[in-house]
Amino acid sequence: MTTVPMMPETSLWANRKCLIICATVAIANMQYGLDSAAIGSLQAMPGFLEVFGYKDPSQPAGYAIEGTFQRLIGSLLTLGAFISSLVAGAFAHFFGRKVALWLACVLNAIACIIQISTTNKVAVYIGRLILGLANGFLVTFSNIYAPAHLRAVMVALFSEWVNIGSIIGAAVTNATKSRLDKASYQIPLGTLFIVPAFLALGLFLVPESPRYLLYKGKTEAARRSLKTLRGESLSSEAFELEWVEMVKGIEEEKQAARTIGPLDMFKGTELRRTLLCYGIIATQTGAGSWFMISYSTYFMIVAGLSVDDAFKFSVVNTCLGFIGVNFGMYLMRHVMGRRTVLMTGAVAQGCAMLGMAVSATVAYGTLSARNCVIAFIALYQFSYNAFVGDATYPTATEMVSTRLRSWSVGSAISLGYFLAWLTGFCSPYFINPEDLNWGAKYAYIWAGSNLCCLVFFYLCVPETKGRTLEEIDELFNNRVSVRNFKTFQTTIIAEAFKDVKTSVGRSENRLAIAEHFNQP
Secondary structure, eight states: OOOOOOOOOOOTTTTHHHHHHHHHHHGGGHHHHHHHHHHHHHTTOHHHHHHHSEEOTTSTTSEEOOHHHHHHHHHHHHHHHHHHHHSHHHHHHHHOHHHHHHHHHHHHHHHHHHHHHOOOHHHHHHHHHHHHHHHHHHHHTOOOOOOGGGHHHHHTHHHHHHHHHHHHHHHHHHHHTTOOSTHHHHHHHHGGGHHHHHHHHHGGGOOOOHHHHHHTTOHHHHHHHHHHHHGGGSOHHHHHHHHHHHHHHHHHHHHHOSOOSGGGGGSTHHHHHHHHHHHHHHHHHHTTHHHHHHHHHHHHHHTTOOHHHHHHHHHHHHHHHHHHHHHHHHIIIIIOOHHHHHHHHHHHHHHHHHHHHHHHHHSTTSHHHHHHHHHHHHHHHHHHHHTHHHHHHHHHHHHSOGGGHHHHHHHHHHHHHHHHHHHHHHHHHHHOTTTTOOGGGGHHHHHHHHHHHHHHHHHHOOOOTTOOHHHHHHHHHTTOOTTTTTTOOOOHHHHHHHHHHHHHHHHHHHHHHHHHHTOO
């Protein structure tokens, strides 16, 4: 019986150089956490509301915010991200991801300057839109493709940096919340300069994706890039095996399709892959994360907490989210597959949302209901970051083919931002006292949404843990069902192994002949 060779598994320490490079690029996602913490908290900050809101003695903070302004400052960011991620595929095809990230850093700085320096609402809207354009590129291009057995850990750095940004943002807003001058919100907005400054410098040390370079026909540059990422963690034979497998996979894709364009995402087996990627990214919104990220602090104040307590609980919740991220990364690496993590998350998140809604229904306006809201928000923050928040990006990026990754992931993230914009635009209608004033009962909608996510994960999402990107391409090309995805025997690694052995054999023969003719 022939043993099928497997790609070698190496430790995090052996891959430390690759991990540092991935972490450097993944810092782009920190901006998302910083901004979410800042904007979500500013809406409940007296200093900010004195400039952009109006006095209302009936509210705990003594101020209120207009529903239209509240909707636009949240939704314009996601609208900008929707636009930029929609064109990300075309941009990457011509210029590459590093140029896209540098452009995002410039736009980010411009947006921050506008928001800090103005008291005009229209200027704030423009700044939010530009920041959204930058964030769309940051999220789309912030992943470098890691070895199969470490991909979940490295792509999950997205959640790691988001939570670090959220913790920093929450801590800064908590420190400035009591100020009644413009600095109360200008200082938190100033933290948005952190990411463009560090990322712009760090990109000088980061190689371009080896798969992208191969597709552009830059073979030597692609090999150098892979050597930078993986060379020190593998033996020479294991490195050759990974290189040959990558080359073979891309050659087969080029033979199967002569063009690389957005319409290819919806042809043949690519349609299934595209829809899976779209669906997985959409479950981030379906989980209720955008609602919680944007409005949790404001939501707790509306539920009856004091401004001081609401900000303190926001800091605690972001720390719980950070713990959840690391817990989820451990689960994905050592305990569960992607699919199981996603289904577990849908159940935990749905229960947290349901508990929040039921407590508000049964004991509305009481101390018990308020405490339940606080507890279930904390449980949700931990659960989302540990499961769906951790696993969606690794899983979604694995669903699509290498040649269409920029198009597919970019358009999927664009869809995710559109759904986030829709959530940010509509949520105030449900929770704002000027409108429906549902309060925590709004969570009923998200409990049902998490149930739909669970059904999708179970019926449609295959298990990809431990598979290389080239193996996943082979599985989809063979139209393997969700049920058989985990156990199906692929052939591409075995073929690459044969090619490496043949190449080594030829080199040994050439050496023997040379030694024969050089004999005295």
